Amino acid sequence: MHTDHTAGLTSSWNTYRIYCSDVTRELAIAKLGLRSELVVGLPLDEPVTIKLDEVGQEMMTVTLIDANHCPGSVMFVFEGYFGRILYTGDFRFCERFLTHSATKGKKFDILYLDNTYCDPKCAFPSRSSATMTIMEIIRNHPQHKVIIGLYSLGKEVLLRAIAVTCKMWIGVDATRMETLKLLQMPDVFTCDVDRTKIQVVKTREITKRNIQMWNSVEPTIAILPTCLYVGGQNPYENVPNVFVVPYSDHCSFEELRSPEMSDNYAMQNCLAGNISEGKSRIGLDDACDMEKKNSGVERNIAVPASRRQESDSVLRAEVENGIENNDFEPDQDTKGDSSRLESDTVSKIEVENVCKDNNFDRPRC
Numbered sequence: 001m002h003t004d005h006t007a008g009l010t011s012s013w014n015t016y017r018i019y020c021s022d023v024t025r026e027l028a029i030a031k032l033g034l035r036s037e038l039v040v041g042l043p044l045d046e047p048v049t050i051k052l053d054e055v056g057q058e059m060m061t062v063t064l065i066d067a068n069h070c071p072g073s074v075m076f077v078f079e080g081y082f083g084r085i086l087y088t089g090d091f092r093f094c095e096r097f098l099t100h101s102a103t104k105g106k107k108f109d110i111l112y113l114d115n116t117y118c119d120p121k122c123a124f125p126s127r128s129s130a131t132m133t134i135m136e137i138i139r140n141h142p143q144h145k146v147i148i149g150l151y152s153l154g155k156e157v158l159l160r161a162i163a164v165t166c167k168m169w170i171g172v173d174a175t176r177m178e179t180l181k182l183l184q185m186p187d188v189f190t191c192d193v194d195r196t197k198i199q200v201v202k203t204r205e206i207t208k209r210n211i212q213m214w215n216s217v218e219p220t221i222a223i224l225p226t227c228l229y230v231g232g233q234n235p236y237e238n239v240p241n242v243f244v245v246p247y248s249d250h251c252s253f254e255e256l257r258s259p260e261m262s263d264n265y266a267m268q269n270c271l272a273g274n275i276s277e278g279k280s281r282i283g284l285d286d287a288c289d290m291e292k293k294n295s296g297v298e299r300n301i302a303v304p305a306s307r308r309q310e311s312d313s314v315l316r317a318e319v320e321n322g323i324e325n326n327d328f329e330p331d332q333d334t335k336g337d338s339s340r341l342e343s344d345t346v347s348k349i350e351v352e353n354v355c356k357d358n359n360f361d362r363p364r365c
């Protein structure tokens with residue numbers, strides 16, 4: 001439940017039901033204040049049937065697969081009159097995806113792909129390799145306090161690995177501890193800063209000024225586990241005591257292009273073309289955008305009458321209720337651009353805070 005996916009979801013959300021994993025449901029209610037009756041938690045790995053109209057005439061099946069990204073994140077496999085769709089959401093590739101009953105041997109008509117790092121420049125190691133790099137940095141600085149910059153959700157597995165290997169508590173603030181308790185993983189974390197030399201802060205707190213300030217109190221290094229700057233300019237390149245380690249919860253370009261992915265998810269059509277001509281069609285400027293492709297010929301899908309009526313009545317209700325209920329939804333024509341702007345805005349704000357403080361040019365991200 002990263003913020004670039006929750007724009008407009010606040011306690012005032014009162015329209016459509018949101019379907020997600022049970023973990024995301026808990027987080028959405030606790031952290032965003034969504035009304036519990038509007039958030040439906042679905043089990044992982046089992047096909048669930050959902051009505052597409054009020055009369056129950058038209059149904060679809062949805063299967064949730066753990067996306068190997070952050071707690072609660074899932075891929076969706078939809079099956080119905082429209083064919084079979086894979087919506088990856090943010091994900092990091094793992095072997096399990098290939099053997100899952102919802103994907104193994106299946107052909108998908110439409111693929112919605114997380115293309116955050118879909119650029120040949122985005123080559124980075126596995127998470128286990130990046131974890132070892134981080135351990136090495138910590139081991140090489142036995143007298144230093146270690147500050148780790150993270151977003152408010154994700155990379156808990158990395159923190160646990162550091163705690164177990166270094167035999168140290170991981171210091172977190174009260175808000176993150178609340179999240180960790182919801183995730184039932186508070187075991188290696190503490191809010192007592194005197195108890196540990198490893199402290200987690202928000203990514204945006206890792207600035208040149210803060211590093212200097214922390215070092216005026218005691219020797220301190222900062223670690224940023226992120227691939228945000230891979231293939232672009234790293235704004236921390238010349239900042240002493242800051243280590244940017246390419247640890248990612250998204251696929252590398254190589255993983256997106258792997259034969260396993262192409263074969264199993266019919267990605268060949270999605271990723272071929274300009275990339276094979278040596279040009280990246282989906283550049284870093286498009287990071288965080290989702291790419292939609294069908295895997296073959298154009299299809300004409302006949303929308304069932306009951307489903308058409310349902311859509312019409314939703315539209316009528318929207319027209320009658322006016323903009324009041326939908327002020328979080330951009331106009332249909334500008335929807336793509338608006339949601340893109342939202343995710344870019346998040347990145348820009350964070351980057352600009354860092355850059356302002358460090359006196360850097362804005363990096364490409």
Ligand SMILES: [Zn+2]
Binds near residue numbers: 069070
């Ligand atoms: Zn995410």
